[in-house]
Amino acid sequence: MLIESKRAVENAEYILVFAGAGMSADSHLPTYRDTEGFWNDYPLYRELNKNYVSMMSPSGFLSNPKFAWGFFGHQYQLYRNAIPHNGYQKLLELCRRKRDFFIVTTNVDGLFLKAGFPPEQLHEAHGSIHRLQCRNVCRRSVWPIKSLELEIDYRTMRVVGSLPLCQHCDGVARPNIFMYGDTDSTYVWEEAQKGAKAFREWREKYRNSKVLLLEIGVGAEGMKQHVQQYLKEFSNAILIRINPEIDTSYDESIIQMQSSCMEMMDSL
Numbered sequence: 465m466l467i468e469s470k471r472a473v474e475n476a477e478y479i480l481v482f483a484g485a486g487m488s489a490d491s492h493l494p495t496y497r498d499t500e501g502f503w504n505d506y507p508l509y510r511e512l513n514k515n516y517v518s519m520m521s522p523s524g525f526l527s528n529p530k531f532a533w534g535f536f537g538h539q540y541q542l543y544r545n546a547i548p549h550n551g552y553q554k555l556l557e558l559c560r561r562k563r564d565f566f567i568v569t570t571n572v573d574g575l576f577l578k579a580g581f582p583p584e585q586l587h588e589a590h591g592s593i594h595r596l597q598c599r600n601v602c603r604r605s606v607w608p609i610k611s612l613e614l615e616i617d618y619r620t621m622r623v624v625g626s627l628p629l630c631q632h633c634d635g636v637a638r639p640n641i642f643m644y645g646d647t648d649s650t651y652v653w654e655e656a657q658k659g660a661k662a663f664r665e666w667r668e669k670y671r672n673s674k675v676l677l678l679e680i681g682v683g684a685e686g687m688k689q690h691v692q693q694y695l696k697e698f699s700n701a702i703l704i705r706i707n708p709e710i711d712t713s714y715d716e717s718i719i720q721m722q723s724s725c726m727e728m729m730d731s732l
Contacts, residue, residue, distance in 0.1 A: 466731060469719055472702045473732055476676030479559050480666075482691045483569040483576070483725075486681020486707060490549040490726040493542060493573060495683070506535075508621050522650045525599040525638045533628070534621035536639055537614035540593050543573040552579035554729035555680075566666045568659075570687055572641050585666075587659030595640040597652040598630035606640040606655045607631055667697055675701040680725050682707065 485495040496502045496516045503510035509519065524532030556579060559565035567576055568587045574594045576586055595606045615624045628637040642651055675698045679691050688711070695703050704719045705711070706728045714720060721728050 465719060465721060469704050469721055470732060472676055472704060472719065473558065475674060476702070477563050477674040478670050479562050479565040479676050479678060480694070481555065481559070481565065481567045481569075481678045481680060482682055482687065482694075483567065483571060483680045484682035484684060484687055485571060486683060487551075487569070487725050488546070488571055488573055488575055489681065490551060490724055491546045491575060493546055493575075495681075506621065508619075517644050520641075520643045521645050522599070522638065522643050523645060525636060529599070529627055529636045529638075530623045531621060532638070533614060533623045534616050536593070537612075537616050537623060538621075540609075540612060540614075540639070543575075543593050546573060546575060546578075548575045548579035549726050551724075551726035551729040552576070552581075554732070555678075555725075556580055558729070558732060564666075564670070566663060568663060570682075570684065572639075584662060587663045588656060589642075589660070591639070591641040591651075591656050593639045593641060595655065596628055596630075596637040597640040598633060599636045599638045600630075600633070601650060601652060602630060602633040602635065604652050604654055605632070606652050667694065671697060672699045677701055677703040679703060679705045679707075680728075688713075 489495055494501065494505060499515045502516045509515070519535045552575060566585050567581055568589060569576060570590045572588065572590050572593045574592050577583060594609050596609055597606045612628060616622070617624050629635065630637045640652055640655060642653070642656070677691065677695055679688070682688055682691065691703070695701055702719065704721060705714065706721045706723055706725055708722060708724055710720050710722055
């Protein structure tokens with residue numbers, strides 16, 4: 465499989481990357497693929513019967529914003545301090561050897577930008593924890609976090625003191641992340657759509673070219689289905705799936721490498 469993967473990489477003219485939470489795992493960021501792992505990191509949520517999905521909800525910023533920001537404030541601290549692992553740099557070097565490339569990620573940690581990937585070739589499909597928006601969407605605008613130092617009481621997972629505020633109405637702000645239960649009226653999607661538009665144009669431009677699709681660390685079923693659908697759009701494309709777990713639902717023509725991103729990038 466490794467020889468086959470290297471041959472596919474060598475023959476490709478363009479690279480399209482789809483990255484999920486597993487891409488960040490080697491940077492010691494949690495993936496939260498199961499509730500037990502989430503509760504191990506946040507024991508209080510076990511007592512309150514709160515799982516990852518319930519905490520990733522816009523309703524919390526309306527009903528209990530200090531509690532909601534307790535979770536997201538800690539997540540922001542983790543992502544802000546995270547250092548992209550060596551696999552990011554190896555991937556960037558690989559992409560730059562080709563005529564063109566594009567990155568699509570559901571990750572909100574900002575590690576691709578921190579690793580030096582150009583923003584015009586990146587679609588952060590679920591937004592970014594490094595941007596804010598108004599919780600009430602007083603305006604359809606987002607802005608980058610310049611400085612955010614929240615004091616969190618980890619016994620209650622609540623913020624002590626003031627919260628991030630909207631720069632327009634002075635109401636409570638929230639991360640510009642697409643959350644479970646978000647709608648057009650609660651999520652400012654226009655920023656993410658800039659990347660989506662660039663992604664559509666990229667696919668159309670190279671539809672008939674030799675394209676290598678790299679699926680890295682993708683666990684969510686929805687994302688995996690999208691990747692396989694995009695594969696069908698290209699007339700001359702190969703998909704390599706990099707993941708510690710083999711997925712038997714994939715077609716046999718797809719190359720599956722049972723590996724972490726960092727290990728695989730070193731091999732390629």
